[in-house]
Amino acid sequence: MPISHKGAISFGLVHIPVALHTATQDNDIRFNQLCKSDLSRVRYKKVCAGCGAEVTSNADIVKGFEYDKDQYVVITDEDFEKIKTERDRSIQILHFTDLASIRPIYYDKTYHVLPEAGGERAFSLLWRAMLDEQKVAIGKTVLGTKETLLCILPTDSGLLIETLFFADEIRSLPREVNLPEPAEQELAMAKTLISSMDRPFEPAAYHDEYQARLRKLIEDKIAGREVVTPAAEAPGNVVDLMQALKASIEQQGKKPQRAPRKKGAS
Incomplete structure (x- = not known):
């Protein structure tokens, strides 16, 4: 599993070198866009708006911020690194809290956390203490070019990190609803x-049934078989x-x- 980020968890004066590994994957079936007339692939090109030439190499592309109409300031990777502090390069634990205090709407992406060489003992200490106390940690770090709020969670076998949205990134309800008693x-x-x-949550018991039907649809069309619509479930007549x-x-x-x-x- 490729490493998404390397750094260290700062726990008071203790520094634990760790690596973050993406914990989830997308198993969705992918489709290509085709031209309807001859089924050729529809492709997109990066074209310079100034000279009209196609830009084929990422080395020829820089990041720019538009501070006025058609006026840009270029920011390089070196510029991004220059403004990072030592705190930005590590995962700073700000405080500990109860998991129930974090609303699910704040969760974004999950990472497995593994200790790097030399950090196993401190990692084990932090994990076991959090597990025994039934606490999670709130921290911050800079991932790429963005400061990210984090929740560090102890599991039965180690630590997970959930990236969190900041409060100003959460949208309010589109309208208020007056609910009857x-x-x-x-x-x-x-x-x-x-x-x-009521029954326990068992992840292995759930499967993406629509993806299975979609895969069968593709196989049937490749084989020239007729696509059969599943029988509709009888609608309930209960209105009360x-x-x-x-x-x-x-x-x-x-x-x-x-x-x-x-x-x-x-």
Whole structure:
């Protein structure tokens, strides 16, 4: 797994050399854009607006900030590095907190955190202390050209880092909604339905079913087979909220209960 970032976690006066590895991957099926008339690939070129020539090498491209109409100041990689402080080059733990205090809307991207050579002992100490105290750490660092807010989370086997959005990057609700107070009987039924559907989260139990159907669609078209539309599920005729809740609870009761997992099963 390639390293996304190298640095150090600063924990008081303790510095722990670490490397961040991207923890997730995109498994979506990719499509190319084709010209409708002859199915040739549609390609995009980088063209200089001044001379009209195609720019084929990244070495011929620089970063520029437009400070006035068509007026740019060029910022080089060396310029970016010059303004970084030592604190920017490490992951500074600002404080510790409870995981429940962070709203899910702030989470962005996940990284595995691994100690670099010489940092194993301090890494283990930080991990175990956070795990025992059931705390996560809030920190900051500069990734690329952007200061990034971070949450360091202990897991059963090590540490994860979640990049977080800053408060001014979170959009407010597009409009306020006045929610009616639910009837007591309906609320009790809804809680019963939740209880009947309550079970542990097991990641391996969930699969991207649409991607599987999309892959079969592609295979069928390649083989010249007819694409068959799945049978539509019969729509429910229940319009009353209480009836819908009762029917949902009855439906859950008819489903076979999953056998309890054996100890040690993964």
